[in-house]
Amino acid sequence: MRPVWVLHALVVLPFALGLEVPLVVQYVPLAVSALLLGLPHGAVDHLAPTRVRGEAPTLRSLAGVGVLYGVLGGAYLAAWFLAPVASFGFFIAMTWAHWGQGDVHALVALEGVEHLRTTGQRVATLVVRGGLPMLVPLLLGVDQYREVATLLVGRFGVEAAALDPLFRVETRLALGVGFALLTVATLAVGLARAPGGLADAGWRRDAGETTLLWAFFLAVPPILAVGVYFCLWHAVRHVARLVTLDSDGERALRRGDAVAALAGFYRDAAPLTLVSLAFLAGFYWLVPVRPGTLPETVGLYLVLIAVLTLPHVVVVSLMDRVEGVWRVA
Numbered sequence: 640m641r642p643v644w645v646l647h648a649l650v651v652l653p654f655a656l657g658l659e660v661p662l663v664v665q666y667v668p669l670a671v672s673a674l675l676l677g678l679p680h681g682a683v684d685h686l687a688p689t690r691v692r693g694e695a696p697t698l699r700s701l702a703g704v705g706v707l708y709g710v711l712g713g714a715y716l717a718a719w720f721l722a723p724v725a726s727f728g729f730f731i732a733m734t735w736a737h738w739g740q741g742d743v744h745a746l747v748a749l750e751g752v753e754h755l756r757t758t759g760q761r762v763a764t765l766v767v768r769g770g771l772p773m774l775v776p777l778l779l780g781v782d783q784y785r786e787v788a789t790l791l792v793g794r795f796g797v798e799a800a801a802l803d804p805l806f807r808v809e810t811r812l813a814l815g816v817g818f819a820l821l822t823v824a825t826l827a828v829g830l831a832r833a834p835g836g837l838a839d840a841g842w843r844r845d846a847g848e849t850t851l852l853w854a855f856f857l858a859v860p861p862i863l864a865v866g867v868y869f870c871l872w873h874a875v876r877h878v879a880r881l882v883t884l885d886s887d888g889e890r891a892l893r894r895g896d897a898v899a900a901l902a903g904f905y906r907d908a909a910p911l912t913l914v915s916l917a918f919l920a921g922f923y924w925l926v927p928v929r930p931g932t933l934p935e936t937v938g939l940y941l942v943l944i945a946v947l948t949l950p951h952v953v954v955v956s957l958m959d960r961v962e963g964v965w966r967v968a
């Protein structure tokens with residue numbers, strides 16, 4: 640995790656000093672996520688339900704994940720055509736929950752923190768960690784937020800006017816103050832329950848990561864920030880989880896051979912990453928308004944991500960249950 644913290648901190652610095660970057664460059668991490676880390680992190684979902692139990696995949700487990708993706712992904716894709724703006728709202732809410740869920744797992748299972756003692760604390764931490772990438776960019780980066788909303792719903796020939804109340808300064812101020820209070824309260828309760836008090840290593844990690852991400856999403860323009868976070872924060876943690884669950888991957892890590900571990904991950908992820916990219920090409924022909932620019936193509940790609948993420952959340956929640964992420968001692 641340390642290199643990931645350093646990379647995020649390194650991105651904050653120049654922007655805090657007022658750096659401006661051309662918009663096309665800001666789209667690069669999101670575009671790259673289609674091939675590296677972002678899309679691939681979910682492309683191992685067909686193996687995950689058995690791997691988390693230490694078992695080999697069976698025809699039944701593979702078919703189960705296939706049906707899940709077909710039914711939930713298909714329904715959500717239909718919803719995008721019928722109600723694009725509501726589907727965008729659902730996308731933000733779902734990502735909020737999913738990225739928060741990923742961080743709660745990382746804290747509890749990968750980092751082994753001891754201050755998140757109750758389910759209530761873990762739920763609050765999920766809301767805080769998910770709100771960092773989904774809400775904090777809205778506070779200062781409202782123009783890009785609106786732009787991305789328009790890029791997604793625009794593929795379906797509608798405007799995002801229904802979201803205007805969300806972008807008003809009063810709304811953002813209220814949300815920002817509320818979310819800052821929730822952040823402080825959640826960390827304060829964690830501190831009170833941390834076995835080591837202020838010196839507790841797990842609590843310090845949690846507080847440090849939370850502070851870093853607040854600064855990151857306030858300082859860095861949203862499109863760039865969300866792209867970097869998706870690849871380097873969310874996906875890296877999930878890939879680390881998948882590798883440690885895989886016996887070959889685990890063995891490679893023990894040898895200190897991170898390259899072999901990553902190669903194993905990419906071998907598993909390659910087929911369905913390619914299938915997903917074929918879907919993206921299919922989407923291109925399917926949507927009412929075809930993308931003509933890089934940002935519009937990213938907008939289409941994000942609709943694909945949305946559709947794939949709904950079943951992905953179910954698979955990850957199943958993994959969380961098997962690993963006892965929400966079971967408190």
Ligand SMILES: CC1=C(/C=C/C(C)=C/C=C/C(C)=C/C=O)C(C)(C)CCC1
Pocket residue numbers: 730731733734737772773776783784787788861862865866869873941944945948
């Ligand atoms: C790009 C971008 C946005 C939305 C990104 C989303 C919602 C990404 C979801 C990715 C998922 C679900 C990945 C799977 O793990 C915002 C916040 C509108 C603001 C501006 C930039």
Ligand SMILES: [Fe+2]
Pocket residue numbers: 680681737741873877951
């Ligand atoms: Fe994910």
